[in-house]
Amino acid sequence: MQNFQTVLGQCVKHKTALGYGALSLLAAGGEQLFSQVVFQCPCNAWSFSYSLVSMLVPALVLLLLGFLLNSRTWRLLTGCCAPFPGRSSRRCRLRVLGLLAAGASVAPFTWIAVALLNAAYYECLVTGEQPLAPPWLRTRLCLDRGEACMGDLHRMPCESGEEAQQVIRYLRAESQVLGWILIASVMSFALVCTCINHCRSPVSYLQIKFWKIYMEKEKEMFEAKAKEHAAKLAERNVHSFFECAKPEPFQTPGNREWHQIS
Amino acid sequence: MQNFQTVLGQCVKHKTALGYGALSLLAAGGEQLFSQVVFQCPCNAWSFSYSLVSMLVPALVLLLLGFLLNSRTWRLLTGCCAPFPGRSSRRCRLRVLGLLAAGASVAPFTWIAVALLNAAYYECLVTGEQPLAPPWLRTRLCLDRGEACMGDLHRMPCESGEEAQQVIRYLRAESQVLGWILIASVMSFALVCTCINHCRSPVSYLQIKFWKIYMEKEKEMFEAKAKEHAAKLAERNVHSFFECAKPEPFQTPGNREWHQIS
């Protein structure tokens, strides 16, 4: 039992890392499910737009969800247009915004990386006709394959001939290499950023740890105290309503004080 | 046990988000079940009307259910036709109505989005004859396919020939792109609205949190007190009836006071 407690305690301690891990796994699993069930290359002139939308819009939706469900977004935004100038410096806010964006972009990056490793989207994307993309994206696939190749290109993901398989194998390799490059560069960037962030910190490692414990405790205490305070206030108000008596005066913090502690 | 408590506490804390998530999942699952079991394209002149009704009426039903099952609807509506002019400002009411509509439209939007991603409805919708819709919706499908194409169009969702499959693949891609665009725009709109709402708030984040706790406590207290008060009143009335005695005077709040606290 003691050891089980230790394991659970470790989980709670590393809950940020575990949370991001679970999120990534969910995004990866969702992508796999999605590409199996919903995605189906149309193999015509729509291929390009369709693949682009199928790959990028879910990532955008995950990004928006990441912002929507994070309570720190609202703590940062609430009242930021109100005229309380001396709340917190512009630099501190940008920092918090950066942290928010980093947290929210874990799931979209996982989605795009898994989509590239999966390669179904990329095959469909490159073989479709693309008025916006540079022409060499398609022409390089038909360099030594004769005239008919360019016309048949958009039909290849749905065919199973030898030539189509060669092109598809080539595109699959390219897609996976792109996916790995994306993963490696995002991870390196994250590591370098965290390193610089920690390295420039003016306080020591143990002090940061202490302040994290303190902030958690303060949050707990605040909630407990707020519940107690609210219960008292509510009882007074309801009581005075049913008894038709005038409410007694009650001491509660003002607007300015709330702003200072936020 | 402590950790299990923590997990449950987190669930209760995020109950709004979890509730909407569960609602969306239910709507999506229901749509899938429905399109598998009930929906079957008739492949004749009825196709258009049938698909439109099958797609929009369930969404409408979900919307009405959303309004019906939300207790805030009734709090807002009760007595709003009665002549108590000074209850609450018109602006505050519009705000509450907006929140209500936003909450009630989560399920219908999920339904329509999943229906578009599923593409079965859209295929049937576009290939059917449509006296109301613009003619280019159908003609663009037969641009380079000869004269017979237009006549066969409404039979395509039930056929498995090469030409029918090409048209169906095209329509499926179009439907999914439309679905993703709908999802992305609704989510962006929701995020922007919530941002503006929070940003223009005159009170701080922690104060909003405190008032939420307070309102919950007040609701609890009010129910407890109302039960107690009602029990006393009922006892007095029943007692005085059986004893054929005149009821003692009892202090209870008047109509005007009830209106003020609503």
Add this chain to the structure above:
Amino acid sequence: MQNFQTVLGQCVKHKTALGYGALSLLAAGGEQLFSQVVFQCPCNAWSFSYSLVSMLVPALVLLLLGFLLNSRTWRLLTGCCAPFPGRSSRRCRLRVLGLLAAGASVAPFTWIAVALLNAAYYECLVTGEQPLAPPWLRTRLCLDRGEACMGDLHRMPCESGEEAQQVIRYLRAESQVLGWILIASVMSFALVCTCINHCRSPVSYLQIKFWKIYMEKEKEMFEAKAKEHAAKLAERNVHSFFECAKPEPFQTPGNREWHQIS
């Protein structure tokens, strides 16, 4: 029950060794899953780059993850650019960095070793065209097979003819030999390093054991005390906020003291 406790106690005692073992098993399992599901030799000019990226980038990602998730990295880095010159000697830091790197490179080495034992990557790597690699890597495979061999080489991992099978068998054996040599040399190097490290230690074995126990105890004590201190401080602050009273003075360690104990 007694025996179960003993087993669990042993597990906790050897948790470092068990942790690295579990990590290695996970890396090996992931590699197997990955090479089955995602990796597919393109059998064209891309073979070489594709295999190299598929083999090395996951190892790099595992290395970066190893650094990111290890709390010792952050203890070492935090505040190392800040102007507190007399914290710890450069030599001691290099030592800690070495230990970190050793711990973080367990998973990547397992990945590469399992990839070499698996041989799918190596077959694809050697048979692909390689502008950067020395030419004898490919030519030795076709020494007594005639002219056509060199041209067909990159298609061999996808073929099942007798000649292709001979070359593939040869490459598979080579890959596994390389894998075993890698495993043996890394393990020998680790053993020699640990030996030298222990041998040059100025304190005795039991003293090191005692200091390990002491450090664990100190960490536990510090955490318990920090929680208590944080709880007191939080209670004081929250209390003074709701009562609108001025907070009492509270004794807490300064920045310099935190730095000295880190």
